[in-house]
Amino acid sequence: QVFTFNAVEIRVQPSVKVKNGAPMSIICHADISKSANFHLQHNITIFKDGKLVFMIVSDKGDARYEVPMARSSDTGDYECTVEADGKTKSSNSLHVWVTGMTKPILTAETKEVLEGEVVKLRCELPEEVPPLHFFFRKIKMNSTPKEKHVFEPYRNFSVVEFSVDEGDNILQFDCFGRRNVKLEFESSEPSNRTLITVKEPFIKPNLNIKSSSNITEGDRIEFECSTVVARMRDIEIILQKNKTILNSVRDKKVLKYSVVATLEDSGEYLCKVEQGRASKTTKLNVVVAELFPKPILAASMSKLDENKELTLSCSISGFSISGFRKANFSILRRNSNGDIWLKNSRNLTMRVNVNDTGSYICKAEVKGIVKESKPVRISVYAPVSKPTLSVVSGLPEVVLGKPLQLICRLTMGTPPITFTFYKENEVKKVVTNDTYATFLDENIRQNDKRGYKCDARNNHSSGMKTSNVLNITVIVPIRNASLGSIPYGEVEDGSEIAFLCSVKEGSWPILFRIFRKTDHDILLFEKTENAHKVLWHKETMSRQDTGTYYCVASNRANVDVRSHPITVSVILASWQKGVIAAFVLIPIAGAITLTVWWFLCKKKKAKGPSMEMSRSALATNSTSEKLTRPHNDGDYYSGSGYIEDGENHMKSTDENKGPDLESAEVEYTEVEVSTLDPHREIDSVPIHFPAPVQKGTETVYSEIRKANN
Numbered sequence: 001q002v003f004t005f006n007a008v009e010i011r012v013q014p015s016v017k018v019k020n021g022a023p024m025s026i027i028c029h030a031d032i033s034k035s036a037n038f039h040l041q042h043n044i045t046i047f048k049d050g051k052l053v054f055m056i057v058s059d060k061g062d063a064r065y066e067v068p069m070a071r072s073s074d075t076g077d078y079e080c081t082v083e084a085d086g087k088t089k090s091s092n093s094l095h096v097w098v099t100g101m102t103k104p105i106l107t108a109e110t111k112e113v114l115e116g117e118v119v120k121l122r123c124e125l126p127e128e129v130p131p132l133h134f135f136f137r138k139i140k141m142n143s144t145p146k147e148k149h150v151f152e153p154y155r156n157f158s159v160v161e162f163s164v165d166e167g168d169n170i171l172q173f174d175c176f177g178r179r180n181v182k183l184e185f186e187s188s189e190p191s192n193r194t195l196i197t198v199k200e201p202f203i204k205p206n207l208n209i210k211s212s213s214n215i216t217e218g219d220r221i222e223f224e225c226s227t228v229v230a231r232m233r234d235i236e237i238i239l240q241k242n243k244t245i246l247n248s249v250r251d252k253k254v255l256k257y258s259v260v261a262t263l264e265d266s267g268e269y270l271c272k273v274e275q276g277r278a279s280k281t282t283k284l285n286v287v288v289a290e291l292f293p294k295p296i297l298a299a300s301m302s303k304l305d306e307n308k309e310l311t312l313s314c315s316i317s318g319f320s321i322s323g324f325r326k327a328n329f330s331i332l333r334r335n336s337n338g339d340i341w342l343k344n345s346r347n348l349t350m351r352v353n354v355n356d357t358g359s360y361i362c363k364a365e366v367k368g369i370v371k372e373s374k375p376v377r378i379s380v381y382a383p384v385s386k387p388t389l390s391v392v393s394g395l396p397e398v399v400l401g402k403p404l405q406l407i408c409r410l411t412m413g414t415p416p417i418t419f420t421f422y423k424e425n426e427v428k429k430v431v432t433n434d435t436y437a438t439f440l441d442e443n444i445r446q447n448d449k450r451g452y453k454c455d456a457r458n459n460h461s462s463g464m465k466t467s468n469v470l471n472i473t474v475i476v477p478i479r480n481a482s483l484g485s486i487p488y489g490e491v492e493d494g495s496e497i498a499f500l501c502s503v504k505e506g507s508w509p510i511l512f513r514i515f516r517k518t519d520h521d522i523l524l525f526e527k528t529e530n531a532h533k534v535l536w537h538k539e540t541m542s543r544q545d546t547g548t549y550y551c552v553a554s555n556r557a558n559v560d561v562r563s564h565p566i567t568v569s570v571i572l573a574s575w576q577k578g579v580i581a582a583f584v585l586i587p588i589a590g591a592i593t594l595t596v597w598w599f600l601c602k603k604k605k606a607k608g609p610s611m612e613m614s615r616s617a618l619a620t621n622s623t624s625e626k627l628t629r630p631h632n633d634g635d636y637y638s639g640s641g642y643i644e645d646g647e648n649h650m651k652s653t654d655e656n657k658g659p660d661l662e663s664a665e666v667e668y669t670e671v672e673v674s675t676l677d678p679h680r681e682i683d684s685v686p687i688h689f690p691a692p693v694q695k696g697t698e699t700v701y702s703e704i705r706k707a708n709n
Contacts, residue, residue, distance in 0.1 A: 020100035028080035116278025314362030384413030
């Protein structure tokens with residue numbers, strides 16, 4: 001007994017779109033192949049949106065799920081599964097849409113309400129399945145309906161409240177539902193309309209004035225606002241002007257309010273009656289005629305020097321003489337803590353000082369109406385003191401290329417004060433401030449005129465005051481430091497050496513320092529000079545002094561400028577070389593002498609009496625003598641090149657020496673030695689040090705020995 005599922009199919013009758021209320025059948029069919037005609041039992045189940053809605057056990061491979069009246073709740077995805085003898089197969093999913101929704105039912109909590117109350121409504125879709133959208137509408141004669149929307153995800157009804165506004169009398173309400181099917185919205189037909197009757201809790205208030213209709217400043221205005229109410233509980237009457245509440249009463253039918261009229265009382269008044277959510281208003285426009293205009297305060301002058309006399313006068317334009325007699329005047333000075341009374345009069349004369357600077361007003365009072373003038377500003381000035389000009393950083397100096405900031409200060413003077421900065425009588429900046437001003441000069445050049453001054457003035461009649469001239473020192477930073485030595489490169493052990501550190505430019509004084517490079521550079525020499533160079537003599541050099549040297553120069557610009565390094569090697573002295581040569585040559589000469597003597601003795605014994613040996617001239621190597629004249633400061637080269645040692649060399653040669661050197665004649669030859677030109681160029685690099693003073697011709701004597709022959 002072998003079988004297999006070929007397919008399981010699901011379909012709906014009459015179609016996948018079924019009208020609401022019509023019958024609907026969901027049919028499940030299993031296509032099975034068998035090896036023989038044997039009995040096979042089928043378990044057939046039908047699901048909607050994953051939930052079991054129908055199940056049957058049958059010998060046949062077909063099942064039918066009948067829905068007599070389809071509702072929108074039957075809309076969904078259907079699927080059937082067939083199980084037989086341990087084998088199971090499911091159909092594809094089939095979407096069924098029951099079109100149309102049932103008509104909603106609308107009910108109201110009450111059929112009659114008062115203005116300000118609320119209407120509570122309930123809309124229900126009894127045969128629909130959430131989620132659902134509910135729409136409620138408030139319909140009033142000759143106006144657009146007001147609509148409220150409520151989404152109900154878990155129930156098929158919704159409840160809302162509508163407020164009853166002023167002017168509502170007969171209201172109608174209805175509702176309808178809406179649902180979402182496969183991203184499409186479907187709406188129901190509107191519900192039945194519900195009629196609501198509205199009653200007034202009170203009538204529109206009545207606002208009037210009991211006094212005359214022609215109101216003038218000083219008259220008393222009496223307002224009265226009244227209404228008729230159905231019930232007194234929670235009734236409130238409010239009187240307003242420009243949204244400002246003037247008076248109010250509760251649980252009363254009448255409100256009264258009175259005030260002495262001023263020009264400011266002109267305007268629109270509003271009486272409002274409120275009870276719960278209901279409110280009604282009445283408006284009244286009031287015009288108050290002017291009794292007299294605002295007073296005017298005049299001053300003899302608005303800007304004056306201290307200790308001068310000031311007169312203030314108060315007047316009313318267009319006011320009669322009799323009116324003036326009835327008016328009461330006062331003059332006051334404005335103050336943040338309250339106006340300060342000065343005098344009850346139309347006129348005030350006083351001698352002022354700086355503390356009297358401020359705003360003044362006058363007040364006039366007629367029939368209880370008080371009006372004040374516009375404020376008048378009075379400025380009293382003390383003269384400015386002589387300004388002081390200084391550098392913000394302190395010292396009257398500036399580094400070339402850096403900005404210079406100056407400050408001009410005063411110890412006295414009433415602001416505002418106008419400051420003017422000058423650079424050698426040329427105006428550079430004008431500033432208005434209280435007690436000081438600053439000026440930044442960013443264009444500092446080496447050859448600038450360096451005299452600065454400032455003046456200050458205010459509105460005092462004494463005029464301006466000028467500071468003393470401030471002379472500024474421009475500090476030129478160090479540039480191009482160099483180090484040289486004499487002798488250059490090599491120096492004999494035990495000899496002296498001179499180091500020359502120089503700069504191309506820089507303001508004096510200059511601090512020179514000479515270092516020898518090691519793991520931690522060693523400071524050898526330090527000196528401050530009012531010059532562009534410094535010379536340091538080191539009297540004795542040893543082998544340990546071999547190394548690299550450099551110098552650092554700095555001045556008040558606080559910038560260390562370092563030279564290129566030079567290398568100095570300490571070599572053996574001449575006498576040390578001679579001692580070494582003596583130790584080497586003397587044994588060699590002795591060995592040669594012994595060899596010659598041995599050879600001559602041997603020859604003499606062999607031939608007999610010795611022959612007189614011919615006399616031959618013994619040639620000796622000529623000896624060079626080096627004469628060195630003392631160094632002077634003009635023989636130095638500043639830089640990384642070579643420095644000429646300034647030595648003059650002469651060679652003297654022993655000519656025609658005979659065997660008797662003792663008796664040789666001695667001649668002396670005068671040789672002129674020219675000094676070095678301090679401005680000559682060595683390796684095309686000029687030397688700019690001053691030349692030494694020459695005192696006559698320098699003469700060097702050289703011994704020249706001649707043999708007798």
